[in-house]
Every structure is written in C-alpha cells, then in structure tokens.
Amino acid sequence: GQNIDQPTEMTATEGAIVQINCTYQTSGFNGLFWYQQHAGEAPTFLSYNVLDGLEEKGRFSSFLSRSKGYSYLLLKELQMKDSASYLCAVSLDSWGKLQFGAGTQVVVTP
Amino acid sequence: DAGVTQSPTHLIKTRGQQVTLRCSPKSGHDTVSWYQQALGQGPQFIFQYYEEEERQRGNFPDRFSGHQFPNYSSELNVNALLLGDSALYLCASSRRDGPYNEQFFGPGTRLTVL
Numbered sequence: 001g002q003n004i005d006q007p008t009e010m011t012a013t014e015g016a017i018v019q020i021n022c023t024y025q026t027s028g029f030n031g032l033f034w035y036q037q038h039a040g041e042a043p044t045f046l047s048y049n050v051l052d053g054l055e056e057k058g059r060f061s062s063f064l065s066r067s068k069g070y071s072y073l074l075l076k077e078l079q080m081k082d083s084a085s086y087l088c089a090v091s092l093d094s095w096g097k098l099q100f101g102a103g104t105q106v107v108v109t110p
Numbered sequence: 111d112a113g114v115t116q117s118p119t120h121l122i123k124t125r126g127q128q129v130t131l132r133c134s135p136k137s138g139h140d141t142v143s144w145y146q147q148a149l150g151q152g153p154q155f156i157f158q159y160y161e162e163e164e165r166q167r168g169n170f171p172d173r174f175s176g177h178q179f180p181n182y183s184s185e186l187n188v189n190a191l192l193l194g195d196s197a198l199y200l201c202a203s204s205r206r207d208g209p210y211n212e213q214f215f216g217p218g219t220r221l222t223v224l
Contacts (some may be wrong), residue, residue, distance in 0.1 A: 041218075097143070097215050100154070102151050
C-alpha cells in the first residue's frame with residue numbers, strides 16, 4: 001500500500017526550532033512537497049525536494065533522503081503565525097498527482 | 111493576477127441531493143485537480159483534468175464526476191450525497207509544462223451534508 005506518516009501534533013515556544021518528520025512509501029515518486037495550511041484555508045506551498053539534501057528558504061528548510069523514504073521540515077525562529085497544520089505530500093507522477101499525509105498540527109506558545 | 115478561485119464558499123445539502131462545485135484556475139494554468147479533505151485529514155486526490163478530458167482518477171466512486179471547459183475552468187459534481195461526503199473540496203491548478211508541476215490550491219468549498 002501507499003503510506004505517508006507524520007506526527008499528529010507538535011508544540012513549541014515562540015523563537016524556538018521545530019522539526020517535522022515525514023516518512024513515505026509510495027508507488028511513484030516525482031518529488032516531495034511541504035504545504036502550510038491554516039484552519040479553513042487552502043494549503044500554501046512551502047518547499048519542494050526532488051534530489052537528496054537540504055533546501056533552505058528563509059526560516060524554513062526541508063530535507064530529503066530518497067533511499068530512506070524520509071523528509072523533514074525545519075521551522076526556525078518560530079512565530080505565533082506559524083501555528084498551522086503542515087502537510088507532507090509526495091508527487092506520484094509527472095502530472096503532479098499528490099498523495100498527502102494527515103498533517104502535523106504545530107502549536108506555537110508564547 | 112488572480113489565483114485559483116472556487117465557488118461557492120460554503121454549501122449545505124441533504125442526503126440524496128446532488129451538488130456542483132466550480133473552480134477557475136490560476137491564469138496560465140491548463141490542468142485542474144480536485145481533492146477532498148475531511149476534517150483532521152490530508153487532502154485525497156479525486157481526479158485531474160487536462161484538455162477537457164479526465165486524465166486520471168483516485169479511489170472515488172462514480173458518484174463523483176467532473177468536467178473541464180475550453181477556458182480551463184472546471185466543475186465537480188457529486189450525486190446521491192452521503193453524510194460522509196461532508197468535507198472541504200479543494201481545487202488545484204498547474205501548468206502541464208510548469209516547473210515540477212507545482213499545484214496551486216484554491217480556498218476550497220466547505221460542503222456539509224445533513
């Protein structure tokens with residue numbers, strides 16, 4: 001079967017760092033996306049990895065290991081507005097069909 | 111440049127009814143995908159349209175059907191509504207020849223089936 005697993009919830013303090021892990025086992029792989037989704041809103045793009053290694057984009061970084069079926073999203077210098085659900089999604093083919101994990105709810109406390 | 115738009119924002123229906131949801135893709139995009147997101151879950155792929163044809167389909171029954179128009183906009187139709195169809199329905203658009211086929215999501219239609 002196809003599986004994308006990520007923790008259900010993580011809590012961290014404002015200014016801290018949080019790492020959200022994602023493991024996947026899918027029939028196809030054409031890259032891995034991370035999306036941020038605030039309650040009741042559309043997912044918004046954070047990062048894309050298709051090759052192994054680290055991609056850095058301001059306060060957000062994402063890492064991929066294809067051989068291990070593993071990715072993580074690193075959020076640095078947490079702000080209150082970062083409280084949201086973070087979705088790990090594998091692109092299964094060249095047409096961009098996405099399979100999502102259930103999402104990790106990040107709660108940032110003062 | 112308008113992003114992906116969807117209508118209506120919210121919808122309440124009763125079991126057995128039929129519903130049509132609409133999506134206009136981001137300017138320059140030619141591919142539209144639909145996803146269903148139940149509360150507390152990640153989005154699930156329903157189907158994808160390109161050149162007015164259903165290109166691929168997820169694990170959803172035939173009650174779910176769609177259409178793409180020449181201007182690339184799309185509709186999702188659901189017949190014989192069940193309580194379990196209550197969800198946020200997301201439309202995503204992309205360019206077939208775009209970089210890594212990034213999907214841009216609309217704000218969604220919240221469907222409640224009573």
